[in-house]
Amino acid sequence: MVNEIVPAADLIARSEAILKQIASNAPIAVRPALEATNRGLETSQDEGMLLEASYFGLCAATEDMKEGTQAFLERRAPQFHGR
Numbered sequence: 001m002v003n004e005i006v007p008a009a010d011l012i013a014r015s016e017a018i019l020k021q022i023a024s025n026a027p028i029a030v031r032p033a034l035e036a037t038n039r040g041l042e043t044s045q046d047e048g049m050l051l052e053a054s055y056f057g058l059c060a061a062t063e064d065m066k067e068g069t070q071a072f073l074e075r076r077a078p079q080f081h082g083r
Contacts, residue, residue, distance in 0.1 A: 026064035026080040 006014045022030060032055035040048035059065055063083040071078035 026059075026062070026068060026078070027082045028062050028064050028080075029059045032059060 004014070036048070036052050036055050039051060043051065064078075064080045067080060068078045
């Protein structure tokens with residue numbers, strides 16, 4: 001899957017910008033998202049969807065999820081604490 005095409009000279013800078021954007025999210029959600037992505041490459045679509053759903057269930061019960069939702073509703077930047 002390709003989301004974006006950039007000139008070779010801009011590749012590192014653009015990759016770093018995307019990484020910074022990902023890292024600004026709740027670490028408790030980024031970790032399982034990356035794991036689901038990596039493990040999903042080795043499973044069927046059905047297994048991948050079950051894995052994603054189980055990780056979502058774990059993340060949905062966190063303080064960071066509540067903070068992210070509240071920040072969105074209040075139109076402010078979230079303050080994630082990894083809990």
